[in-house]
Amino acid sequence: MHLCDVLARDPFTASFEFFPPKTDDGWGALFAAIADFGVLRPTFVSVTYGAGGSTQQFTHDLVLRIRRETGLETMPHLTCARHSAEEIDAILRSYASAGVSNILALRGDSPSQTGSVSTGPFRHAIDLVRSIREARSRGVVTEDARGFGIAVAGYPEGHPETPNTLIEMDHLKAKCEAGADLVISQLFFDNHAFDDWRQRCELAGIRTPILAGIMPITSLAGLKRMAELAGGTTFPAPLLRAIRRAGDDPDAVARVGIHWATEQCRALIDGGVRGIHFYTLNKSVATKKIYENLGIASTDALRVRGAEGY
Numbered sequence: 001m002h003l004c005d006v007l008a009r010d011p012f013t014a015s016f017e018f019f020p021p022k023t024d025d026g027w028g029a030l031f032a033a034i035a036d037f038g039v040l041r042p043t044f045v046s047v048t049y050g051a052g053g054s055t056q057q058f059t060h061d062l063v064l065r066i067r068r069e070t071g072l073e074t075m076p077h078l079t080c081a082r083h084s085a086e087e088i089d090a091i092l093r094s095y096a097s098a099g100v101s102n103i104l105a106l107r108g109d110s111p112s113q114t115g116s117v118s119t120g121p122f123r124h125a126i127d128l129v130r131s132i133r134e135a136r137s138r139g140v141v142t143e144d145a146r147g148f149g150i151a152v153a154g155y156p157e158g159h160p161e162t163p164n165t166l167i168e169m170d171h172l173k174a175k176c177e178a179g180a181d182l183v184i185s186q187l188f189f190d191n192h193a194f195d196d197w198r199q200r201c202e203l204a205g206i207r208t209p210i211l212a213g214i215m216p217i218t219s220l221a222g223l224k225r226m227a228e229l230a231g232g233t234t235f236p237a238p239l240l241r242a243i244r245r246a247g248d249d250p251d252a253v254a255r256v257g258i259h260w261a262t263e264q265c266r267a268l269i270d271g272g273v274r275g276i277h278f279y280t281l282n283k284s285v286a287t288k289k290i291y292e293n294l295g296i297a298s299t300d301a302l303r304v305r306g307a308e309g310y
């Protein structure tokens with residue numbers, strides 16, 4: 001279903017992000033987790049794309065397999081850095097012929113962190129957004145006459161390459177005006193940062209719906225990886241203090257992380273957020289626990305929000 005129809009149907013959306021596993025065991029474990037996730041009735045799930053190249057075919061395979069085996073609405077991520085226009089068209093064609101309706105359009109990062117991110121025709125995500133919008137005129141035909149629904153990334157605490165947050169906002173606005181139907185935020189732990197950014201988006205005239213990106217901390221190693229992946233993200237002192245109190249007990253660290261994420265979700269939902277995108281790391285335990293802590297059996301309980309007025 002095209003993102004515009006999904007958003008028109010659901011006053012609140014919940015999406016779960018997966019990555020393609022590298023081993024057969026990983027695929028087995030992921031599909032067991034996806035069966036668990038299905039009970040939570042996500043609006044859609046998304047599958048990451050390795051800008052480095054190694055797992056790109058796996059993204060395609062995983063997207064098609066999730067659709068085939070679970071019927072869940074599935075959105076592939078696609079990064080454009082280092083792809084030629086012909087390669088992007090081949091990928092779009094194969095998704096279109098498989099009935100995929102939506103794509104998360106990204107630039108991607110340099111795997112080495114040293115080389116130039118993009119030397120090809122796609123220097124920024126906006127170039128990919130434009131290319132996807134114009135795909136029909138190049139003979140890439142989707143089931144929906146509107147073409148693919150398009151999501152893009154947004155950064156509540158800024159993107160490391162653009163320290164000027166006003167210019168960063170201009171770039172986000174340009175992606176939306178180029179045809180994005182949805183913005184999915186980078187993960188954050190400080191709701192004030194997200195709320196303030198949401199207001200700044202509104203002031204900038206961005207009317208595109210925004211989903212809040214939530215990743216529960218489940219281990220100390222995971223915390224360090226997150227700091228690496230999401231540069232610039234604030235780790236609030238009360239969160240770090242609680243983690244320090246948990247000491248060397250991995251279960252206690254996970255409980256603290258899940259509790260923090262639950263409180264983030266509760267406040268976001270109460271504040272009328274359009275939806276939450278869960279960075280799941282392919283594991284269902286933390287997300288299921290958050291739903292349980294919120295006192296809801298599935299996303300359906302939040303979909304009625306508009307009608308019930310809470």
Ligand code: FAD
Nearest residue numbers: 048049051077106107108124125153159161162171184186
């Ligand atoms: P862009 O929108 O191109 O922005 C990148 C930088 O360039 C920003 O600093 C921006 O301000 C600047 N910029 C934008 N337009 C211009 C312009 N016209 N002129 C000058 N500067 C400009 N990475 C992966 O490899 N695979 C994934 O599956 C993946 N999934 C993600 C999902 C989400 C929800 C998010 C938030 C990120 C994801 N990423 C993924 C990471 C993402 O690829 C990186 O954060 C990357 O550095 C930026 O991607 P972007 O699409 O935001 O790029």
